[in-house]
Amino acid sequence: MTPAGLVIRPEVAGESLVRAALAAMPAVQARVTEAEARAVFPGLAPWRILVLDRFKGELVKPLAPAECSLAGRPEAFLACGVNCPGRCRYCFLKTCATVPYPVFYANVADMAAELDAALAAAPDLYVHLGHILDPLAYPFLAPLVGAFAAVLERHAGAMMELRTKFTAIDLLPAPPPANLRVAFSLAPAPMARRYEPGTPGVKARLRALALLARRGYRLGVRLDPVLLPDGWEADYAALCADIRAALRAAEDADIVLGTLRGPPALIGAIRADDPGEALRRGEFIRTRDGKLGYPRPLRLRALRFLTERLGTRFPIRTCGE
């Protein structure tokens, strides 16, 4: 993905990641400025702008308990930026991101140092890279991913999960680091076409998953959020079959399932914004954690349906249930 407008904050203009970005995108309009990004490129949609800013601390943030899926292991996410050029209609960042355009931090060495310190303090930490951004969205982000992977290599007990919908897998460090898991966020193709505009198609993601399996990476499949419109069974049955095929060569993979849920404001926004029927006509009730989610009988039925079709070869966990 290439942005149409690049805003570089003066503090990071000399960073190697910025130089790499400019070298990788010689034709992109770039401005070094402190001005608000939308004012710099007033004609561009926010998702077509990219801001490279300075990281000011607090890279490693604990994951909310409701979003954790690993019992007994601390989980955190890396806040090395926010947003991505994808425009998923259900994205939780809709109602909580403070800016509407993608922002990535460019002072990689400072972030790597903080990650190193955090892992020294919590040696078994499981860190999510891709919780509030997509680390493979832009090709020039390879040094960022590489720097974090290099830190992980010094902390054998820690694990980093790189979660993505993008397919630029040649950006990943090679050979496969032992404590890096590459997880693809997947949805049935008809749903992805409608609800995940701006992201690679599901077939391309499955091809990337299969390729990484053959290259020996530790993998993950994330069906989160699972959308449950009328007739969801056929679409998810086909997807499960495709996932099993893509993981055929994988030696280590795990699967996380989570049905669509969120704060009332988010669910209200995504239903009102639904161009089709799947989200708008969904039934949502207040669950025990105060979020809105599908009724429990439907959630259980869907989770049972998916686990039966995904098989027992790889562990399956639920998230937010």
Next chain:
Amino acid sequence: MSSANDRPPVEFLPAGALRADTEAERRYIYTRTGPSERLRRSIAARGIMTPLAVAPDGLLLCGARRLRAAADLGLAEVPVVRTADAVEAFLAGVWENAAHREFAPLELAGLFRRLQLVAGLGPDEIAAVYLPACGLPSSPVLLAKYLALADLPEEIAALPLRPSHLFLAAEHGGRDAAALAAVFAALQPSAGEARILRELLADAAVRERRSIAQAAALPEIRAVLAADTPPRLKVSALRSLLRRRALPRLSAWEDAAREAAARGGLAGPVEVKLPPDLEGDEIELRARVRDEAGFARAAEALGSARARAAIKRILAILAGEEA
């Protein structure tokens, strides 16, 4: 800063000579309630002791309730001071009013909006200075809620609504807010009930690709609102109706579970209580027993094969095995 000696002289003008036209009310006057009985009694006994503030052309800036009381009491003249600085007079009126009276929520909303429009104050200053002056916590979030009230359609002010109704309605725009306010005015729900009704109405509307106003205008909903029954029964009926529209599949599972209970003989001496919204994996069995014979009937009902089959079916529904 001007001293007391610089103040303009007090004049006495006929009450009818003061202009309090619609434009003036929109710009300066935020009081919606009339003069209190205490104010009326005070003016009847001693006249108006604090002069009204008027612009040089006689436009009323401050003292709408005093003027109303004077007119009601038939006072020939009222004391006024003319001020060339309308904003200063307005702010003085705000502080004076805030010092001695309780504002209704819509009055506060009007006051805060006028602090923006007339005095040109920003939200930070209003939140920091004028919310505490009116006895409210200094909170930008709270200020935003009051400013949303100021945008409610005019006709809502005349409806019998509690503050919680107003704030809920104000979370929606124009016609939707007016429709919600009309529902709340007809049913007088508690704050919690109002919130649930609002959520269900919004859910049903979004499912059916309607606005809240369009959903509230559906004949079956209007029929509930117009029914000749006590408001609390209307609340219950509307909640049930909206829930079925918003959650048809969940309602169908609940119906199936209740039907299974009835077929299993668990709707008489023993009753099945389902978890709310089926959000749980346990059911509660309640036996109502008054004597030994009643206990025997309950035990018999519970021990029957059809009761066991019913409970198995209900638990399967809860587990999503029949979803």
